[in-house]
Every structure is written in C-alpha cells, then in structure tokens.
Amino acid sequence: MNRITKFIVLDILKNKIVLVYTLILSILSWSVFSLEDNATKGLLTLLNVILLTVPLVSVIFSTIYLYNSSEFIELLLSQPVKRARIWRSLFFGLSSSLLLSFLIGVGIPILVFAPSDVSMMMLLVGMFITTIFVAIAFLSSIVTRDKAKGIGISILLWLFFALLFDGIILFLLFQFSEYPIEKMMVGITALNPIDLARILILLHLDVSAMMGYTGAIFKDFFGTTVGEVVVFAILLLWIIVPFWTSLIKFKRKDL
Numbered sequence: 001m002n003r004i005t006k007f008i009v010l011d012i013l014k015n016k017i018v019l020v021y022t023l024i025l026s027i028l029s030w031s032v033f034s035l036e037d038n039a040t041k042g043l044l045t046l047l048n049v050i051l052l053t054v055p056l057v058s059v060i061f062s063t064i065y066l067y068n069s070s071e072f073i074e075l076l077l078s079q080p081v082k083r084a085r086i087w088r089s090l091f092f093g094l095s096s097s098l099l100l101s102f103l104i105g106v107g108i109p110i111l112v113f114a115p116s117d118v119s120m121m122m123l124l125v126g127m128f129i130t131t132i133f134v135a136i137a138f139l140s141s142i143v144t145r146d147k148a149k150g151i152g153i154s155i156l157l158w159l160f161f162a163l164l165f166d167g168i169i170l171f172l173l174f175q176f177s178e179y180p181i182e183k184m185m186v187g188i189t190a191l192n193p194i195d196l197a198r199i200l201i202l203l204h205l206d207v208s209a210m211m212g213y214t215g216a217i218f219k220d221f222f223g224t225t226v227g228e229v230v231v232f233a234i235l236l237l238w239i240i241v242p243f244w245t246s247l248i249k250f251k252r253k254d255l
Contacts, residue, residue, distance in 0.1 A: 008093025025105025033113035050126045055133040062137030063154040067147040087250045095134045118204045125197040128235045135243040142246045165192045193238045
C-alpha cells in the first residue's frame with residue numbers, strides 16, 4: 001500500500017459517516033439473525049439490506065469524498081506523481097475503507113450465525129457490489145465539476161440499478177409475454193450488477209423454484225460452475241470499465 005492510499009484509508013476510517021455506516025450495518029445484521037430462528041430467512045432479509053443500502057452508501061459517499069478532496073487532488077498533481085497513480089490510490093483507498101466497514105458490519109454476524117458456503121458467497125457478492133459502486137462514483141465525479149450534478153448522477157444511477165431496471169424488465173416480460181424471451185432475460189440481466197448478485201444468492205439459497213420457468217432458465221445457466229465464473233467475470237468488468245473510463249478522463253482533464 002503506497003503512502004497516498006494509506007493516508008486516504010486512515011482519513012476515511014476516522015470519518016463519522018463511515019463509522020455510522022459500519023454501526024448501522026452491524027445493528028441490522030445482528031438484529032436480523034437474533035430475531036430469525038431460521039438462518040436462511042435471516043440471509044434473505046440481509047440480502048435486501050446489502051443490495052439496497054450498500055450500493056447507495058458506497059456511491060454517494062465516494063462521490064462526495066472525491067468532490068471534497070478536490071484541493072487535496074490538486075496538491076498531489078503539483079507533485080512529481082503520475083495522474084494514474086493518484087487516481088488508482090484514491091480508488092483503492094476508498095474501496096478498502098468501505099470494504100472493511102462492510103466486512104465488520106455484515107461479515108462478523110454472518111460468520112457467527114450462519115457460517116456456510118452461501119454466507120461466503122453473500123460476503124463475496126457484497127464486496128463486489130461495494131467496489132462496483134465506488135467505481136461508478138469515480139465515473140460520476142469526473143464527468144462534471146458541479147458537485148450537485150455529480151451527486152445527482154450517482155443517485156440516479158443507483159436508483160436505476162436498484163429499482164427502475166427491474167420495472168423495465170417486468171414491462172418487457174408483460175409486453176412480450178407471448179414470445180419466448182426468457183433466455184434473452186439472462187443476457188439483459190448482465191446489464192445490472194445488483195440483479196446479477198441477487199440471482200446468484202437466490203440460486204444458492206435454493207429458492208429458484210419460486211421464480212417459475214424463468215428461474216429454471218437462470219438456474220440452468222447461473223447454477224453451473226461455468227455460469228458462476230461468467231457472472232463474476234461480468235461483475236469484474238463492472239469494476240474495470242467504469243474505473244478505467246474515469247481514469248482516461250482524469251488523465252485528460254484540465255484541473
């Protein structure tokens with residue numbers, strides 16, 4: 001870990017918002033498992049928390065932090081340090097801090113109450129979701145200098161992936177219900193990292209039968225080893241593409 005990344009991690013870990021975020025995740029996680037006798041039900045409840053709260057906090061906090069650190073970034077640019085190194089250090093610093101908060105808040109309760117392969121998969125998916133939305137925040141913040149617009153873009157992207165995307169999918173299924181488009185839904189799902197994460201966990205919890213014929217198609221693809229590798233490769237692309245795009249823009253941007 002280079003000095004810039006170390007400084008950013010230490011700075012963020014002292015941030016009250018991150019401490020409150022960790023505390024809230026911890027309270028929710030411990031409460032869910034304390035109130036549920038069935039570990040599977042507890043994991044399902046916690047899954048909804050992870051897929052809504054974690055990406056929202058990750059994208060908004062990262063966007064605000066980048067805008068608030070503009071003077072610090074300009075100071076670094078005045079030093080003999082490459083732009084790519086500065087941007088990567090910011091990314092690794094933010095990602096590491098939020099991942100640590102997630103693992104403390106959610107990871108410890110899960111490993112205490114429901115240690116299993118599904119639990120490890122849920123933690124892995126949560127880590128991917130955190131990093132993906134940090135990468136999306138980097139892209140949002142570099143698109144415009146206006147802080148309000150940048151935060152607005154981040155919120156809209158979260159809203160699209162968390163809520164609006166599923167509405168569009170339901171609309172397509174309803175409009176083209178007479179056509180066999182279920183297999184096409186597998187490809188469309190790759191356009192939303194939150195949906196990919198949700199399906200992956202639901203299939204491991206053996207509740208895909210409740211999803212009907214579409215669930216059977218998802219299980220045929222995502223339920224195999226090859227399918228899981230493809231899913232994680234897509235999730236990795238969701239990290240690389242937004243961050244790489246933001247890096248290119250940062251190198252060319254006149255600050």
